[in-house]
Amino acid sequence: MIAVVFILVMLVVFLGLSLTGSGGGVDVPISAVLLLLGVFGGFFAAGIYVGAALGVLGLLAGFAFSDRPFWNFLGQTAWGPSSSFVLVAVPLFLLMGEILLRAGLSERLYRALNLWLNRMPGGLLHTNIVASGVFSAISGSSVATAATMGSVAMPFFQGRGYDPKMVMGSLAAGGALGNLIPPGITFIIYALITETSVGALYLAAVGPSILVMALFIGVILLKKNAAPPPGPVIPMREKIRGLVGLIPTIVLILIVLGTIYAGLATPTESAALGVVAAIGIAVVERRFSFRMLHASAEATARNTAMIGLILLGAYVLNYVITMLGVPQMMAGLVSALPLPPWAIMALIIGFYLALGTFMEGFSMIITTIPVIFPVVTALGYDPIWFGVVVTMLVEIALISPPDGTVLYVLQGLRKDGGAIGDVFAGVLPFVAVYILAIVLMMIVPDIALWLPRAVGP
Numbered sequence: 001m002i003a004v005v006f007i008l009v010m011l012v013v014f015l016g017l018s019l020t021g022s023g024g025g026v027d028v029p030i031s032a033v034l035l036l037l038g039v040f041g042g043f044f045a046a047g048i049y050v051g052a053a054l055g056v057l058g059l060l061a062g063f064a065f066s067d068r069p070f071w072n073f074l075g076q077t078a079w080g081p082s083s084s085f086v087l088v089a090v091p092l093f094l095l096m097g098e099i100l101l102r103a104g105l106s107e108r109l110y111r112a113l114n115l116w117l118n119r120m121p122g123g124l125l126h127t128n129i130v131a132s133g134v135f136s137a138i139s140g141s142s143v144a145t146a147a148t149m150g151s152v153a154m155p156f157f158q159g160r161g162y163d164p165k166m167v168m169g170s171l172a173a174g175g176a177l178g179n180l181i182p183p184g185i186t187f188i189i190y191a192l193i194t195e196t197s198v199g200a201l202y203l204a205a206v207g208p209s210i211l212v213m214a215l216f217i218g219v220i221l222l223k224k225n226a227a228p229p230p231g232p233v234i235p236m237r238e239k240i241r242g243l244v245g246l247i248p249t250i251v252l253i254l255i256v257l258g259t260i261y262a263g264l265a266t267p268t269e270s271a272a273l274g275v276v277a278a279i280g281i282a283v284v285e286r287r288f289s290f291r292m293l294h295a296s297a298e299a300t301a302r303n304t305a306m307i308g309l310i311l312l313g314a315y316v317l318n319y320v321i322t323m324l325g326v327p328q329m330m331a332g333l334v335s336a337l338p339l340p341p342w343a344i345m346a347l348i349i350g351f352y353l354a355l356g357t358f359m360e361g362f363s364m365i366i367t368t369i370p371v372i373f374p375v376v377t378a379l380g381y382d383p384i385w386f387g388v389v390v391t392m393l394v395e396i397a398l399i400s401p402p403d404g405t406v407l408y409v410l411q412g413l414r415k416d417g418g419a420i421g422d423v424f425a426g427v428l429p430f431v432a433v434y435i436l437a438i439v440l441m442m443i444v445p446d447i448a449l450w451l452p453r454a455v456g457p
Contacts, residue, residue: 052309052313053313054313054316054317054366054367055312055313055316055317056313057317058313058316058317058319058320059316059320061317061320061324062320062323068323073319074316074319085266085268087188087192088268088271089183089185089188089267089268089270089271090185090188090189090304091300091301091303091304092268092271092272092274092275093139093140093141093183093185093271093274094140094141094144094185094299094300094303094304095275095278095296095297095300096138096139096252096256096271096274096275096278097138097139097140097141097144097148098144098295098296098297098299098300099275099278099279099282099292099293099296100138100139100252100278100281100282101144101148102282102287102292102295102296103278103281103282103285103287103288103292104285104287105248105249105281105285106131106135106148106149106152107152108245108246108248109131109134109135109245109246109249110127110131110149110152110153110156111242111245112242112243112244112245112246113127113130113131113134113246114127114131114156115234115238115239115242116239116242117130118234119234120221121220121221122220122221122223124153124156124157124160124162125162125166125167125170125220126217126220127153127156128149128153128167128170128171128173128174129170129173129174129177129213129216129217129220130213131149131152131153131174132145132146132149132171132173132174132175132177132178133174133177133181133209133213134246134249134253135148135149135178135249136177136178136179136180136181136184137181137182137183137249137253137256137257138249138252138253138256138274139178140178140179140183140184140185141178141179141184141185142175142176142177142178142179142395142398142405142406143175143178143398143405143406143409144178145174145175145177145178146171146172146174146175146176146178146406146409146410147175147409147413149171149174149175150171150175150409150410150413151413153171154167154171154413154414154415158416163223163426164416164418164422164426165422165423165425165426166220166223166426167426168410168411168414168418168422168423168426168427169423169425169426169427169428169429169430170216170220170426170430171410172399172404172406172407172410172423172426172427172430173216173219173399173427173430173434174216175398175399175406175409175410176395176396176398176399176406176430176434177209177212177213177395178395179391179394179395179398180205180208180209180212180388180391180392180395181205181209182202182205182206182209182257182260183202183256183257183260183267183270183271184202184205184391186365186391186394187201187202187205187387187391188267189365189366190365190369190387190390190391191387193366193369193370193373194369194373194383194387196383196384196387197384198260198266198267199260199261199263199267200384200452201384201387201388202257202260202261202267203261203451203452203455204384204385204387204388204448204449204451204452205388205391205448206451207447207448207450207451208388208392208437208441208447208448211437211440211447212392212433212434212437215433215434215436215437216430216433218433219429219430219433223429248281248284248285251277251281252274252277252278252281255270255273255274255277256270256271256273256274257270259273261455279293317367341379341380341381342442344375344379345376345379345381345442346442348372348375348376349389349393349438349442352364352368352390352393352396352397353393353396353400353435355368355397356393356394356396356397356398356400364394364397365390365391365394369390372390373386382445382449384448384449384452385441385445385448385449388441388448389438389441389442389448392434392437392438392441393438395434396431396434396435399427399430399431399434400431401424401427401428404427407420407423407424407427408420410423411423
């Protein structure tokens, strides 16, 4: 009820402003921007589902400010992106991750890497980061990576004297790599909205992914007192034998990413190849059954439906605000500010960091990119570089207290009854160095752009 009253008040106020025209000092596009921000805040406070909120918000803005019959085009607006061949990669990557989770590949990966990393100061904490990074290369989802590696890793820490804050923080940080390391799903959505190359985005993400993982490992090394002394020396023969557990993962990475980078397959085609390979691995591991496949497909359908509804609602909103000229108006206003481009970009990054503390990352990118992207290109920044930066900002949103989705996923996996404050406190150093990585990206853009330039079109 409060949300409905709020929306009606906003409509009355801004309809009145829009009717005053230039004489009232407020033109229609600015009113539209304020209306969208105000009503979206009301929807968020009322807890309305994101997909429905975005769609209704677009309709309200259209009826309030547009003099065109925009509703005649809503069917085509929704059908266009939903039938995109690129978007088919999203459910395929989700299905591949679900199959691998049920095939037990993640546990073998974690054990194999722990044999090589247990002597480092911090031991299992480093395994959390590296194993999550490797699993991200076949997952494409931060939430899936955090849930999978969290369920595998937590039993290893019982009774070993590790600080719970660092355990949960390192698992959250590792989970955050899920969207940044190719084949991240966020890159596919960004490419679909901005019409940029998914392959180029994947190439550009390689350097930043290595940088972020190195910074995470650095945090663990600095906080080595949070872990017991290094584990016993493991014979080289046992370490090499443990590498057998990495073979299925390496095969999948070569199939999924190798075919994309080699130009042999599109991201959608490589995702389909990955699903077939995942089923083959499950058969070899003797974990395959039709019940397992049904459970994987059911989980995939549930997640895909959620993402699809958000996309449809967002595209309705994006169509209306583009028709009203909001992105062009915002780009013009920002370009005219008496500030250098780097200062405006810093403000945009600060906006995303603030937004990520209370808004889910996936919804954040779909809602804001249509407005922010023209501003960024008007400032002269490379769209591929910005795609990597905004994906990193989405990842920070996923691990930022108090609303980070990954944090609550990990808290739900805990068996020790610890408070969620442990997760919040443990992840903060990793959030700080993640922000540092973005600052380094602004100073040295070639961290992201050197590989796409080297590979070429």
